[in-house]
Amino acid sequence: MKRTITILLENRFGAFDRVATMFSGKGFNISSISIGETEIADISRMTIVTEGDDKIMDQIVKQLNRLIDTVKVADLSETNHIERELALVTVHYQKGSMEEIKNICDIFRGNIVDINNKTMMIEITGPPEKINAAVNVLMPFGIKEMARSGTVALKRGEQLTEAKKEYVQTN
């Protein structure tokens, strides 16, 4: 089962490597990994998408917590959260297919960010499933190159109480 883990990490020399080393050393999978700054100057946020049963997930979270450089670790899979990914896809086009690709790009609310006489580069953001769908549709045109950022994720701000849920549903 796919799981999304978010980690607040000391923004320190070697900290990223400690996390990666733990995963490889213990034989855990990483489907995607992304890291960037946060609102706190010396803390980075890392998002890791991984796979495993409950026992493996339990170990992954515990082993991450055991690292000295991890400040907070959470498995977001069980909580209400938002996931986003960014992809840049360079596709081949011909005169006849240009419009079609532009349409697809519009449907996925992507942007064409570069073009030359043979290829165009499309930028798409969204949940990973949306990126997968877009990539599948673009595949027949011939994808020359592709870069995906990996998932970033955050827990939703406010968890609705039962009373609020009812209110939202009835209105």
Added chain:
Amino acid sequence: MSLAKSKLTGAEIFFECLKKENVDVIFGYPGGAVLKIYEKLYDIDWLKHVLVRHEQGATHAAEGYAKATGKVGVVLVTSGPGATNTVTGIADAYMDSVPLVVFTGQVPSHLIGNDAFQEADIVGITRPITKHNFLVRDINELAATIKKAFFIASTGRPGPVLVDLPKDVINSSCEFIYPEEVDIRGYKPTYRGHYNQIKKAAEVISKAKRPLFYVGGGVIMSNGANELRTLAKENNIPVTMTLQGLGSYPMTDDLSLGMLGMHGTFWANQAVNHCDVLVSFGARFDDRVTGKVETFASKAYKIHVDIDPTAIDKNVVVDLPIVGDVKHIMAEIATEIAQPPDTSEWHAQINKWKQECPLSTGDGSKKLKTEFILEKISKKTNGNAVIITDVGQHQMWTAQHYKFNNPRSNITSGGLGTMGFSLPAAIGASFGVKDRPIISINGDGGFQMNIQELITAKYYSVPVKFIIINNSFLGMVRQWQELFHQEKYSFTDLSESNPDFVKVAEAFGIEAHSTDKPSEVDSILDHALAINDRPVLVEFKVIKEDMVFPMVPAGASISDMLIKRLNPNRMI
């Protein structure tokens, strides 16, 4: 007069920090990147520096010191090969949770990454085998980093920490401020156990019919031997120990079942199979203990007390986990138990198992057997010596036959299984323990892996008794070859290639004796045990093809225990 506070060099700060941490002995070897530190050390008289002959020896010596004393073992070596030579010892300390701080020199900051002379990325290399490691990049961070290193190594589940010191950092200077407190936001070990869990544990224990304590090195590390004794005695609950747990409970006591697991006693393993409540204190359900995990204590309600949350549910899923310091939790459980369980039937059953399959003592054999020697050593020292074993058959026989009485008296490489551990570790232990005999027990194979440290033993006149159990074989590997590899004794027969150990010892200036006769064991041991101002070496030439039993084959269920040779024709 200047208003600025006086500045200290990196080397001076280094020693000021060691002083603040009450370090009185370090194990090391000089080299280019740490010359400035050694220059300063030349004028320091409050610190004992033990010069080893190989950096691996330094790390094992520091481990021996740490395990014998409970203090942090400190190592100082140079960059590149000096640093990489420490790797085995660091990995060993990591597996067995030994608190070490290893200082490595590093090439000057501006040369890092340049393939400079004697450069190795030791922080990268040791990342998976240290609890944490640091590269000090700024002299202003040196003191705080060393403080953190000692704090991390010695708190929570202990472990090795490496601090890499670039030459330019050591050579520069700044004001010395040693922080009083350490606050690492990503590192807050849990010491207090959850009260409701503790209460639940007490309830379960008090209702048990066949309770069993399965205790590991964590009891010794947390200095919890007394609490364990109280808890077991008050409730009349039998105790079985892991290899690292030996010494946490007196083996001569009726409640002790000795070691469990692959080479554990028959009755300890039977007790595991039949218990209805298994309480693990500071042990980690290692594969050498559990055998096939599905069948390990399958009938029991399992309670697991450990300071390291990752140990919980890692190998065996338990019913009741308690994370925290085992010493305190044992004391709290003892207080919470209102009514001790009725265990009389259970003890009767265990006693039957004890009669059914006792350990062989090697008595009456015409040829010298290892068990015979170890029984003698155990009796002559009343189980009060500090025993440092190497890895292999002699290690398992020691675990079975030496009746450890006290914590911190069993020093052995358990997790990593590092041959060559005993000789340097015994030297290290001897710098920490002065009031008990120190006995290093080795096989003929492992003894040669750090044999260079004999000169360290001689030079510092350490009162270590080096025992070599020489069967002219890599005995444990041979045992597996006989049992599981079609008796193909591939490269395990050392009879043609072993050195003359007596001559070797004498070349190092160490008195040595050798015998293959059971009748001479007493006199040689008495003589060796009487020597207390210098090392002495004793070689016992034992039966070549002896095997350690009982044995649970790797991955088998512990009920499928071999209690004697499979092929009776090979019986000796």
